[in-house]
Structure formats: C-alpha cells, structure tokens
Amino acid sequence: MRTVDEFDLLAAADSPLHAIDPRAKLLVVLLAAAVIASYPRHAVAAMVPLFLLPAAWLALGRVPLGFVLHRLLPALPFVLLMAIFNPLIDRVPLIEAGGLALSGGWISFASILLRFLLGMSIAILLVACTGFNTLCSALLRLHAPRVFVVQLLLLYRYIFLLADEARRVRLAYALRSGGDRAVALPVAGSMLGQLLLRVMSRGQRIHQAMLGRGFTGDLPVRHAFRWHGRDTLFLLGWAVWIILARAVNIPDQLGRFVMKVLA
Amino acid sequence: MHMADALLSPAVGGGMWVAAAALSARASVKLRSQPSESLAPMMAVLGAFVFAAQMINFSIPGTGSSGHIGGGLLLAILLGPHAAFLALASVLTIQALFFADGGLLALGCNMINLGVFPCYIAYPLIYRPLAGDGSSPSRRLATCIIASMAGMAMGAFAVVAETGLSGISELPVGAFILLMVPIHLAIGLVEGGVTAAVIGFVSRAQPEWLVYNQAKTQPRGRPFRRIAACLLGAALLTGGLLSSFASENPDGLEWSIEKMTGKKEIDGIGHPIHATLAGWQSKTSFMPDYDFRKDDAASKDDVRESAANPGTSLAGVLGTALTLLLAGGIGLFLRLRSRKHP
Amino acid sequence: MSHHVVEVDCLDYRYPDGTPALHEIHFTIRHGEAVAIIGANGAGKSTLLRHLTGILVPASGSVHIGDYPVLPSTLRQVRRTVGMVFQDADDQLFMPTVYEDVAFGPANQGLPPPDVEKRVADALATVGCGHLRDRPPYRLSGGEKRAVAIATVLAMMPDILVMDEPTAGLDARARRHCIGLLKAFAHTRIVATHDLDLALDVCERVIVLHEGRVEADGAAQAIFSNTALLERCHLEPPLRMQGCPCCSGKPGAA
Numbered sequence: 119m120r121t122v123d124e125f126d127l128l129a130a131a132d133s134p135l136h137a138i139d140p141r142a143k144l145l146v147v148l149l150a151a152a153v154i155a156s157y158p159r160h161a162v163a164a165m166v167p168l169f170l171l172p173a174a175w176l177a178l179g180r181v182p183l184g185f186v187l188h189r190l191l192p193a194l195p196f197v198l199l200m201a202i203f204n205p206l207i208d209r210v211p212l213i214e215a216g217g218l219a220l221s222g223g224w225i226s227f228a229s230i231l232l233r234f235l236l237g238m239s240i241a242i243l244l245v246a247c248t249g250f251n252t253l254c255s256a257l258l259r260l261h262a263p264r265v266f267v268v269q270l271l272l273l274y275r276y277i278f279l280l281a282d283e284a285r286r287v288r289l290a291y292a293l294r295s296g297g298d299r300a301v302a303l304p305v306a307g308s309m310l311g312q313l314l315l316r317v318m319s320r321g322q323r324i325h326q327a328m329l330g331r332g333f334t335g336d337l338p339v340r341h342a343f344r345w346h347g348r349d350t351l352f353l354l355g356w357a358v359w360i361i362l363a364r365a366v367n368i369p370d371q372l373g374r375f376v377m378k379v380l381a
Numbered sequence: 382m383h384m385a386d387a388l389l390s391p392a393v394g395g396g397m398w399v400a401a402a403a404l405s406a407r408a409s410v411k412l413r414s415q416p417s418e419s420l421a422p423m424m425a426v427l428g429a430f431v432f433a434a435q436m437i438n439f440s441i442p443g444t445g446s447s448g449h450i451g452g453g454l455l456l457a458i459l460l461g462p463h464a465a466f467l468a469l470a471s472v473l474t475i476q477a478l479f480f481a482d483g484g485l486l487a488l489g490c491n492m493i494n495l496g497v498f499p500c501y502i503a504y505p506l507i508y509r510p511l512a513g514d515g516s517s518p519s520r521r522l523a524t525c526i527i528a529s530m531a532g533m534a535m536g537a538f539a540v541v542a543e544t545g546l547s548g549i550s551e552l553p554v555g556a557f558i559l560l561m562v563p564i565h566l567a568i569g570l571v572e573g574g575v576t577a578a579v580i581g582f583v584s585r586a587q588p589e590w591l592v593y594n595q596a597k598t599q600p601r602g603r604p605f606r607r608i609a610a611c612l613l614g615a616a617l618l619t620g621g622l623l624s625s626f627a628s629e630n631p632d633g634l635e636w637s638i639e640k641m642t643g644k645k646e647i648d649g650i651g652h653p654i655h656a657t658l659a660g661w662q663s664k665t666s667f668m669p670d671y672d673f674r675k676d677d678a679a680s681k682d683d684v685r686e687s688a689a690n691p692g693t694s695l696a697g698v699l700g701t702a703l704t705l706l707l708a709g710g711i712g713l714f715l716r717l718r719s720r721k722h723p
Numbered sequence: 724m725s726h727h728v729v730e731v732d733c734l735d736y737r738y739p740d741g742t743p744a745l746h747e748i749h750f751t752i753r754h755g756e757a758v759a760i761i762g763a764n765g766a767g768k769s770t771l772l773r774h775l776t777g778i779l780v781p782a783s784g785s786v787h788i789g790d791y792p793v794l795p796s797t798l799r800q801v802r803r804t805v806g807m808v809f810q811d812a813d814d815q816l817f818m819p820t821v822y823e824d825v826a827f828g829p830a831n832q833g834l835p836p837p838d839v840e841k842r843v844a845d846a847l848a849t850v851g852c853g854h855l856r857d858r859p860p861y862r863l864s865g866g867e868k869r870a871v872a873i874a875t876v877l878a879m880m881p882d883i884l885v886m887d888e889p890t891a892g893l894d895a896r897a898r899r900h901c902i903g904l905l906k907a908f909a910h911t912r913i914v915a916t917h918d919l920d921l922a923l924d925v926c927e928r929v930i931v932l933h934e935g936r937v938e939a940d941g942a943a944q945a946i947f948s949n950t951a952l953l954e955r956c957h958l959e960p961p962l963r964m965q966g967c968p969c970c971s972g973k974p975g976a977a
Contacts, residue, residue: 122479126859151486155391159549193481197387200544203552223551230549234387238481245478251819251859253478263409265421269471271819272425277432277475278861279813284433299438300447303571306439307578310450311586313437314430314579318590321426323814325419326778330807331879332799332831337421340823422817589739 121189122250122277128181129249135179139349140248140256146171146356147244153364154237160212160225163370165232167363171356172239179247189242190235201230250274255341268337280317287313383476383491384540386484390547397543398489404497405470408463420464427456428468432475441571448568453499454508454529455576459583459591462500469496490543494536503532522577529573530566537565727754727804727882727911729775733784736770744770745935748784752928754882757905757912759922759943762932763957768915769810771932772887775913776807788883803832806881810888812868816860821852821871824860828879846878847871850904866897873904883911890918919961923947931956 129136135143150171157165176183208223245253251271258267287309291301301309325333362368386394412420431452438447452472456465470492476482483491508528513520541557544550552560583590734748745767752758760768773779774786777798786793788801809815818824822843829842847853850870855863863871869889876884889905890898898921905912905925916922922929922943929946931939933956939946946952947960959965 125479126862148485151386151484152391152395155386155389155394155486155547155549159551189481193385196383197385200385200388200550200552203556204550207551207553226549226551230387233549234385237386237484237486241478241485242481250475250478254819263406265409265412266405266467266471268421269424269428269467270474272421272817273428273468273471274475275817275819275860276426276429280426280429280433281436284436288437300440301437303439303442303574306437307575308582309437310434310575311579311582313433314583315586317426317430317433318423318583318587320811320814321423322419323809323811324422324426324817326773327809327815328422328817328827329778329798330776330802331828331875332802333827334831335421337818338823338827338830340819 122274124185125245126249128179128185128246129252131180133178133180133247135175135247138352139343139345140252141260141343141345142349142353143244143248144253144256144260145353146360147240149357150240150360151237153360154233156364157229157233160222160229162225162228162232164363164367165229165236167368168236168360170359172236172243175240175243175247179243181243181246185246186239186242190238193234193238197230197234201227204230252343255339255343258339259341264336264339267339271337271339276320283313283316383483384487384494384543386486388544388547388550389484389487389490390549391486393543393547394486394489396489397493398486401470401489401492401496404501405467405492408467411463412467420460424460424464424468427459428472431456431469431472439571439575441567448571450575451495451499451533451568451572453495453532454503454525454572455579457500457504458508458576458580462504465504466492466496466500469500490539494539494543498535498539499528499532502535503528507531518577518581521581522574525577525580526570526573529576530569533565533569533572534562537561727789728752728787729883729911729913730787731771731774731784732787734771734774734781734786735783736774736779736781743935745774745781748935748937750930750937750940752911752913754911755909756928757926758914758928758930759919759926760913760915760930760932761917761919761922761958762938766932766956767935768932769887772807772885772913772915775883775885776805777801803879804881805883805885806876806879807885808873808876808887808889810891812865812872813860815872815875816863816868819859820856821847821858821860821863822856824871825874825878828875832879842878842880846874849877849907850874851900866893869893869897869901873901881910883913884908885913887915888917889914890916890921919947919958920963923961923963931958933957 150168154165154168172186175181176186204226205221205223208226209221210223211219212222212225213220248256251274254267254270254274257270258264288299288301291305291309292299295302431450434452435449438449440447453465453469456468459465460468473482473488473491473495477485477488477491508524511520511524511527538558538561541554541561544552544557545554729752731748731750734745736743736745738744748771760771762768770779774781774793775788777786777793777795780795788804791797791800791804793801816824818827825843825846826839829839834842843856844853847856850873852867852870852874855867855871860868860871869892873886873889884905886905889901893901898918902921902924905914905921912925914922914926926943929939929941929943930937931946931952938956939949939952947964950960953960
C-alpha cells in the first residue's frame, strides 16, 4: 500500500489548494471528466488548453510532477493497447503537411492518449490535495448514500492491514516454493480460504469492539469544513475555463490571431 | 477488464453513472432496512479482502500466465447481493482514485460491469437456483464456474458495448468481442474454480459464517441437469450467432483486423451519437496553415464505409443483447418457477 | 452496595463446534479490586473475559454486573459499566482518525459535543497520546495503537476496566507506561495476562484458569509462591520471583 501511503502524506501537507473546500475540487474534477470525454474522436489541439488545470493544481498543491507521472505509468499500457487499434484500423490520411501524411487513426490515437493524461492527472491531483477521509466527508455533504460512504471509510481503514497480510502470505509461499511468485492453483484455494477466515474473524471482532462502545448501526462521519468565498471563486473560475475550452478551439483561434497580426 | 475514461463518451459514461448511482442508493436503502448492523464491518473487511486477494497471483495451468480473483461472485455468496455490490463499488472507487484503474467517468461503467453482473445477475439468477444446499462440492464447483463465466461474459460484452457506443476507439465491435469474450470466459472458469474452493473451505471450517448473506432462503436444489442443459443451450445459441458473424473472418483476429483495415469497416453504431456531439462544435479548422477540414464523424465515416456491411456490426449488437436477454430470461424463469413451487 | 460488583456464578460455555471451553466458573469481584486472570494458552481467559461484556452468552450459569444480569436486553447498560480493551488494537481502531475513535464511545453515550471533546482530551492525556489526535490509526506504531485503544475505552469512563493481554508485544517503556496506567485507574480492573510481573505489580488478587476451570483464586503473593500449583497449570512464577541467574541459586525476593 505504498501508493496509498504516498497519497496520504501528500494530502496531509499544507498548500493553497489543500485549503479549498473538497466539494469544490470534487465538482471541478467531475465536470472536467465529463467535458474531456465529450470531445470528438479526433480532437487533439482543442484539448490542450485544459492542461492548465493539472498544471495549475500541481503548482498550487505543491505536488511533485514525478509523483503524478509515476502514478500514471501503470495504467498507461492498457490505454496504449486499446488506443493502438485506431491507427491500425483507420488509415485514411487526414492531414498532409510537408510530404508527411497523418492518418485519422493516429490523430484519434493521440486524442485517446491526451484524454488519459488529462483525466487521470486531474483525478490524481484531487486525491493528493484532499485526502481520502476528507473526500468521503465531501461525498456525504453532497448527498451520496451514507451506507456507501461509511463503507468507503471503513474499507480504506482496513486495506492497509490486509494488504500487509497478503504480502506476508505471499512471501511465506515464495520462501518455501523455491521463489515462485505465482501460487499454484490448488494451493491458492486454501491460501485464500485461510486469509478469508482470518478476515472474517477480524470483522466479527471489530463489530464486537463497536458494540462495546455503544454502536447502534450508524458511524459518525466528521465534516468540519466550511464553504468560503474563495471556494465559490475556485469552482466558478475553473468551470468557466473548462466550458470555454470546450466551446472554443483556443489554439486554433490563437493561431489565426497570430497569423492575422503577422500578416 | 476495467473500462477507461479515455475510451468513453460522456453520454455512455454519464448514463452508466446514473444507473450505478441509482443501484448504490437502492442497495444502501435495502441495507439500512436490514437489522444486521454487523454487516458494515464485515463488508469493509471483505472489501479489503478482495483487495488483498487480488495481490495473490496464482498460475493458470496450461497458459504459463498468472491471474488473480475478481471477487464479485465470492462476495455475493458471502454477503448477499446488496452488501456485495456496495462492497465492490467501494473497492472500485478506491481503485479508480488511487490506482488510476479506469478513471472517474468510467467508475459507473465499472460498477455495472464488475459489480452488477456478478451480484445482481450471476449470483441470484444462476448461482442460487443451482447451488442447492451446499452439501455437494462438485455441484458447488460446477455452479460457481457457470455463474462466474456468465458474469465475466456479460461484463466483457458490456465493455464492448460501452466502447462501441462511445465511438472514441475505432475497434470494430466484432473484433473486440473476439478479443474480449474468450479471454474472459477462461478467466471466469478459473475464478469460478477458486471461488468454489474458497467457499468450500469456509463452509467446512466455519459454516455459521455463511449467514451474513441475509437472502438465506435457499430454494431446494432444482434439478441440476435440466437447468444446466438450458444454460448450455443458451450458450450454444449465442455461440452460433457469434460464429455466423465470425465466419466472415474465419482465420482469426489478425486476419480480421487486416480485412477490416482494408475494408475500413467502421462500427455503425457510433454514428448518431457522434453526429450529435459534433453538432455541438462548429466545424473549424483543425490547425491553421494545414489543408484540412475536420468533418463530423458521420460524413467522414460515410466516405470510408464504401465496402462495410452494416448488417455485420448489427449482428454483433444482436448477439450481445440476446446473450443478456437469455441469461436474464432463464434466471427469471427459474425464479418464477421456484416461487410457484417452493 | 452491589454497584459494580462482578459476579460470575457457575458459568459453563461451549464453543460453536461443541468443545467445552469453561466449566463451573465461579467468582465475585468487588468494586475497586484489581484481579489478574492467568492461565496457559487455551485455558479460557479470553473466552471468560468476553462473557463480562456480553459478547458471549453462557450455556448455563450467569454473569451479573452490579444489579444487571448480563442478558441481550441489558447489554447497553452493561457496556456502559464495563469497558473492554481487546488483544488486537487494530480491531478497536476503526475510525478515520484517533480523535474520532476516542470520541466514538462518548458520542454514542449521548454526550453533547463540548463534553465529548473534553472526554477525548482527558483520555488522550491520560495515555500520553494527545499529539496523535489527527493521526489515522494505520499510521500508529504498535505501542501507540495499544495506548489509543485504551483511551477509546477510558473516554467512556467505565466503572470496570477489562483488558486482554495489555502488554503483549510492547517494548519496555510502553509496558511500564501501561502498568502505570492500570495502577492509576481508580476502579475495578480485570486483566487477563501472560505477563505475571504485571500481575504482581498491579493486582492484589489472582484467579488461575486451567483447562476451563478455576484452579485457584486468592492473594497474588500466595499464588505466585505456590510453584506446584503453577506447574500443574503449565505456568511459572513471575520472572522476578525466579532465581536470579547472576546470584546462581539464591532465592529471589519479590
């Protein structure tokens, strides 16, 4: 769970972005995700202005660029694998420049890649600057179902423990199986079964601990944040930028303007 | 098998989000009304278990590769459909936020693909009617495998449908199905086996723990052979549809892609949605100085669709829809029957 | 006054698979006593403790906490009186931060927020973990977790404190701190432990369990001097009552 640990450490830091109400940040991210997906298949340049979002948040939130790139890396192969079909299938040249022909497939390939980079980096920054527990509280204030939010909190709390246990079990296996990382199938059933039994035992004990302290079915979720003027500004400002970037192809307009000036 | 934001259109993503949100809300309400407050900690640790279990890779015999358990069916058996769905939804949320598994827009899709199919379809409509009272290990194994494979297949079809409807990826539906479904059936086979082994373990060691599943009114085991035959028939029918479709490309995936590259066959479904989306934005130049006009998707595809047969892609969708209908239909049929003859 | 007297009467218990666990357990603990429950692994210490907060229900016999018999209908009152600290601290720390974990109990008792705040501050101060307020539980060391787990129970201000292996796995300083805590607690203490030196430090009375039965119940000094009894129950005297290895053979003084 080193990943989650790193996120936690970043989230515990202090920065202008950390101070913004989590609801504002969450809403901006959701809007951005929806708008990014709404671009047509071959949009590339039109999406570029949206990179202002992760760039600004990276700076404001004092998140290291390396961290974000590192988090993007594991998901990249799958996206590439899916995206590569586009240039393979669509070979009609769409742009001709200086003797080089670029097919529609390659343009849409680039588009998919950009969507991935944009969308994922924004989500990563959200978590890095907000902290999971705070995010859950924000969800509750935004009227997400309570049972679900409580489940998120408890799950998060216990992932670390169980990941450690899984790691130890895996290591124990490797030490006695001559270094195989992958468990043999018949053993897997018993290994997972034992882990499951231990997990369910723990679940019962946790429940007993809760009962011992007066649990009656509802876990209190702390949400001590307050909406300020700067949060409204934050939300509106980014919303305007996102919608503007979608409505107007900014690089194109910029290019035309520059050409006009130069001409 | 996670769906990715990068391949999703807001219409599909948003639609699935609404569906997933509605189901989450419904499951939450159902759980609140159940007096079992021990469920919350159990759901949490079992969700964490799914996480942990996915870290334990087992080698798949005969293929030289390794895989891990998905956990949907297992959770449904242990917790019942609603609690399992919420537990899976929370696991997927954390995966999306921390591990870039899919993304935020695709979260709704993933909850449906990886949560709804095992918890609300494979478990209640396939596993429960067939599993009987749990006394026969071989029956449990067979049932787990069938349910798991069905859940995986449905999930795979759903990914194909979601990608196809979004229109960002240009992978034709047919090729995508050929790519996804066989792999996922194989994964389902292995997962079903492991799930059965784990459940068997728990039922021998601590049988009283199988009571967290509130929906414990097990119907008496239905005649296994008759039902298995029905499902087999459904599978054959679907297979027949697929093969008649795939017979256009008898030599496998590479051949089919080449052929389609030559034909420039485009998924015919994307058209209406893209026309709408493209209508948002006025037709502008893609880049200054270059002689290029970015047409909207519809006209561009018309140009390239010279040899494409719309009927082929339509058959792909038909196959998908039919499988879902068949699986659901059989399950419903079984459930109605079990109500009449308790 | 029968308040806060723990009365266990002819308690019998079997595990779900039928194995007998406890047999004819009988003892009475008065208000303010500090009692250690000792025994070999599997003797039934944890099982017995779980009967005191109603986690387990006896097959026959009864448990009374003050005026209340421990029954499903009286669990709420019982659990206000008896605070139990588990063996595994992770099972008790389930909230996102230390503050919320310690506040959980008082909040459920219906206290208004300012009072909850005060209880939390006091409890954390008692265990010396005030600086860990906003820390998530998975960020705590073993000793810190144990201390915070104790705080979660102290915040409810129970009249009877029950602890299962409080010093297991602690380093010397954390252990000493725990012992100090127990000595300072004003009310009844019931501690199941392998750490016989802790028992000697904190408790004036010892109950010895062997294979689910009460083998002995008396003053700590007397029991720990009875080597035959201890051996029969697969135990040894506390370390500082055993012969000093340097002085080779000189009988160790308490």
